Amino acid sequence: MAVIINLVYAKAIGVTQGILARQAGGDMWIVSILSTLIGLCIMLLTVFIIKRYPNKNIFEQTRGLVGKWGEKILSLLLFIFFLGAFGGVMITLVYHLMDYFLPDAPTILFVIIAILAGIVGLFYGIEVIARVAILGTFSIIMLNILILFGSLSYFEIRHFFPVLKNGLWNGIEATKHPNGDWAMATLMVAILLPMVKEKQKWFAYTGKSIVFGGLLILLWPILQVGVLSPEVTGQYIVSCMQMARSAEIGLFIHRYELIMIIFFSLSALVQIMICLLCAVISVKHLTGVQNLNKLTIPVATILGAFGYWVVVDHIRAMDLLTYYWPRVAMPIAFGVPIIVFILGTVIKNKKDNVISG
Amino acid sequence: MSKVITILVILCCLVGCIGKEEIDDLAMVMSFAIDKNEENNNLIITAQIARPGNVTGDTGGGGEGEPIWTATSEGETIFEAIRNLARFSSRRVFWAHNFIIVVSEKVAREDGLVDIIDFFNRNNELRMRTWVVISEKDARELVATKTGLEIVPGMSLDRLFRYSDIVSEAPRSDVMTLTSAYLGEHTHPYLAMVNIRDRGINTESPEEFGSIPQVELSGTAIFKDDKMVGKLTAEESRGFLWFIDKIESAIVPLSCPEQNDRRTSVELRENKFNISPYIENDTVKFEATVKTKPHLVELGCLTSKEHSEIVTILEEKVEAAIIQDIEIMLAKVQKEFKSDVLQLGRTFEGKYPGQWKEMESSWDDIYPNVEVKISVKSDIKNTLLLENPTRPAKD
Numbered sequence: 070m071a072v073i074i075n076l077v078y079a080k081a082i083g084v085t086q087g088i089l090a091r092q093a094g095g096d097m098w099i100v101s102i103l104s105t106l107i108g109l110c111i112m113l114l115t116v117f118i119i120k121r122y123p124n125k126n127i128f129e130q131t132r133g134l135v136g137k138w139g140e141k142i143l144s145l146l147l148f149i150f151f152l153g154a155f156g157g158v159m160i161t162l163v164y165h166l167m168d169y170f171l172p173d174a175p176t177i178l179f180v181i182i183a184i185l186a187g188i189v190g191l192f193y194g195i196e197v198i199a200r201v202a203i204l205g206t207f208s209i210i211m212l213n214i215l216i217l218f219g220s221l222s223y224f225e226i227r228h229f230f231p232v233l234k235n236g237l238w239n240g241i242e243a244t245k246h247p248n249g250d251w252a253m254a255t256l257m258v259a260i261l262l263p264m265v266k267e268k269q270k271w272f273a274y275t276g277k278s279i280v281f282g283g284l285l286i287l288l289w290p291i292l293q294v295g296v297l298s299p300e301v302t303g304q305y306i307v308s309c310m311q312m313a314r315s316a317e318i319g320l321f322i323h324r325y326e327l328i329m330i331i332f333f334s335l336s337a338l339v340q341i342m343i344c345l346l347c348a349v350i351s352v353k354h355l356t357g358v359q360n361l362n363k364l365t366i367p368v369a370t371i372l373g374a375f376g377y378w379v380v381v382d383h384i385r386a387m388d389l390l391t392y393y394w395p396r397v398a399m400p401i402a403f404g405v406p407i408i409v410f411i412l413g414t415v416i417k418n419k420k421d422n423v424i425s426g
Numbered sequence: 427m428s429k430v431i432t433i434l435v436i437l438c439c440l441v442g443c444i445g446k447e448e449i450d451d452l453a454m455v456m457s458f459a460i461d462k463n464e465e466n467n468n469l470i471i472t473a474q475i476a477r478p479g480n481v482t483g484d485t486g487g488g489g490e491g492e493p494i495w496t497a498t499s500e501g502e503t504i505f506e507a508i509r510n511l512a513r514f515s516s517r518r519v520f521w522a523h524n525f526i527i528v529v530s531e532k533v534a535r536e537d538g539l540v541d542i543i544d545f546f547n548r549n550n551e552l553r554m555r556t557w558v559v560i561s562e563k564d565a566r567e568l569v570a571t572k573t574g575l576e577i578v579p580g581m582s583l584d585r586l587f588r589y590s591d592i593v594s595e596a597p598r599s600d601v602m603t604l605t606s607a608y609l610g611e612h613t614h615p616y617l618a619m620v621n622i623r624d625r626g627i628n629t630e631s632p633e634e635f636g637s638i639p640q641v642e643l644s645g646t647a648i649f650k651d652d653k654m655v656g657k658l659t660a661e662e663s664r665g666f667l668w669f670i671d672k673i674e675s676a677i678v679p680l681s682c683p684e685q686n687d688r689r690t691s692v693e694l695r696e697n698k699f700n701i702s703p704y705i706e707n708d709t710v711k712f713e714a715t716v717k718t719k720p721h722l723v724e725l726g727c728l729t730s731k732e733h734s735e736i737v738t739i740l741e742e743k744v745e746a747a748i749i750q751d752i753e754i755m756l757a758k759v760q761k762e763f764k765s766d767v768l769q770l771g772r773t774f775e776g777k778y779p780g781q782w783k784e785m786e787s788s789w790d791d792i793y794p795n796v797e798v799k800i801s802v803k804s805d806i807k808n809t810l811l812l813e814n815p816t817r818p819a820k821d
Contacts (some may be wrong), residue, residue, distance in 0.1 A: 083442045168550060169550050171444055171445050171548065172445065173443055173444060173445030174444040175444075178444070182438050186436070186438075187803050189431055189434065193433070223602075226778055227773065228771065230775070230776030230777070230778075231775060231776050231779035231782075234775075234779060238455075297602070297606065298606045298610060299608070300606065300609035300610050300611070301602070301605055301606050301609055303611060304547070304605070311554070314553065315554040315555060315602050317555060320588075323553065323555065324522075324553055
């Protein structure tokens with residue numbers, strides 16, 4: 070549960086909300102709810118797919134259903150997805166730290182540190198990453214409580230009206246941005262869920278994590294609309310930092326940027342580690358190399374190089390994230406679970422192959 | 427591997443050293459002014475910078491020099507002017523602790539504020555809750571004035587606004603409210619106005635009564651887009667604040683019942699304001715409702731009446747006074763300035779989005795003639811400590 074919440078939170082509250090404000094205006098909170106519901110559906114579908122053959126991840130199931138080349142195509146698709154997702158994660162991390170705290174530091178430094186942190190995470194394994202995520206969840210709750218207390222006095226309900234100003238269809242269309250965040254969680258589940266024990270609780274765990282994660286994220290668009298106004302939220306690359314910059318409790322606790330970074334950094338760290346882990350597993354199935362350690366450095370280098378290329382230019386980064394990333398992420402995020410589900414349902418005679426692996 | 431990880435962790439911890447700023451190397455700006463050089467149209471900036479070593483704290487300490495250093499520089503843009511400050515400042519100018527940005531009325535009227543809004547929103551050091559105000563005189567004069575009780579005048583100005591809700595005669599405008607109003611569709615900014623007046627008294631030469639200049643709130647600057655188009659006096663601002671802020675407290679001086687030469691005053695408390703649009707005969711109208719529970723704080727009337735009788739009369743006077751404040755303000759803001767700083771358009775859009783789409787493009791023409799009905803309900807229940815009006819027993 071904690072991994073799913075952390076994996077979505079850091080990017081969803083800041084960079085994604087800024088994009089949403091530009092597209093959906095004051096309806097960004099409704100878009101967040103719609104997207105959470107869509108994420109919940111895709112997550113339950115993904116869990117259903119994996120639960121059919123609970124010892125096999127989505128690559129192994131695909132190999133059993135359509136053969137080796139099917140597995141390779143899928144692993145290439147998922148590698149591309151996590152490569153792109155890593156770009157989004159880098160935008161979130163680097164622009165939080167560099168733009169607000171260390172403007173003089175070279176961009177490459179943030180990327181190298183992020184990659185090193187990711188490699189350390191992989192070295193210790195998924196269990197340690199999950200423990201970090203539990204701490205991350207507590208940090209997220211603390212951050213939400215603090216931002217709530219620091220902003221509530223400036224809250225204005227009139228910013229929310231009229232509801233659905235740009236129409237329901239525009240809201241649904243705008244869900245493509247947060248859907249990309251939830252897709253990281255659903256595709257991670259498709260890869261890592263077989264490692265989780267207590268298979269009978271898979272539905273409950275994943276469902277609850279989407280609901281709790283969605284609620285923790287939902288606080289931000291509500292506050293951003295009510296406190297900053299949609300226009301101000303949409304003005305910034307990292308809108309959550311603007312919230313933090315405007316929050317204050319009394320005379321002495323103001324400017325939450327540092328508080329925010331402290332509490333949100335674990336979530337960002339989990340995002341980096343999981344993206345790297347899932348990318349490495351995807352490459353493992355693509356290349357057939359069995360030893361993950363041999364793949365870690367090359368994959369980390371590719372992700373790092375891509376991440377650097379993305380973040381080194383603010384304008385390109387935001388164009389990629391706003392216009393191009395949804396076109397890549399949406400077909401993979403929706404297409405992969407749906408196609409594997411249909412294949413698993415239709416090609417019944419392949420079941421034996423799947424089970425035998 | 428664990429050694430490598432340890433080294434990596436240590437190296438990561440050193441990242442914060444890049445671009446580090448030692449506190450001794452920083453010139454911490456406490457207040458900041460923007461004026462215009464009329465000869466060459468350049469911007470003149472004035473920064474009031476704290477000298478921490480000379481700021482005496484509550485527990486003593488501190489040097490004997492001036493606690494502040496005020497310097498000025500000039501440039502074609504704000505950033506150039508700030509960089510020019512570095513030509514003679516021995517420390518790097520640091521904005522994170524700035525309390526207030528003062529803009530001269532001339533800059534606000536002639537050049538507009540878009541450059542200021544953009545620059546300070548891009549700047550990662552500045553707080554979004556930094557006050558932004560308009561100065562009737564040169565802004566640099568105001569920044570250089572030692573005002574208030576605090577050792578650092580910038581801090582006095584900060585507290586002047588922080589506690590200005592007890593007078594309710596100027597809005598509390600900061601970078602965030604300014605940005606939000608400027609960026610909003612069909613909304614326009616407003617800023618507090620300040621002025622310098624001889625209010626302070628020198629205890630060493632009391633014969634020069636009221637000889638020390640002090641900064642005081644003087645009303646509200648009204649903008650259309652980013653340019654200032656007019657101002658409301660402190661009295662007119664009382665009516666304005668109902669629409670844009672939550673009024674915690676306000677004083678209404680009144681004449682006594684049946685004694686026009688004697689005065690009484692009530693303090694408006696537990697105030698509620700609501701503005702609601704409606705359509706009547708295809709015409710947009712608004713109804714503004716004020717509910718208040720004033721405290722009777724001062725009664726300088728020679729009267730034989732009991733409190734219960736007096737408050738009934740005062741309630742009517744309070745209601746009339748509030749209605750008058752709002753009507754005077756509306757006449758100026760709607761008819762004279764024609765700027766929707768009251769966010770009436772946005773309020774209407776919130777309730778009637780369909781109709782708003784039809785009139786959105788012509789709102790600027792409709793707005794000046796929109797009727798706002800005002801209804802006030804005043805309910806004086808609290809006479810503070812006294813059971814009866816103050817009068818001698820012999821009466």
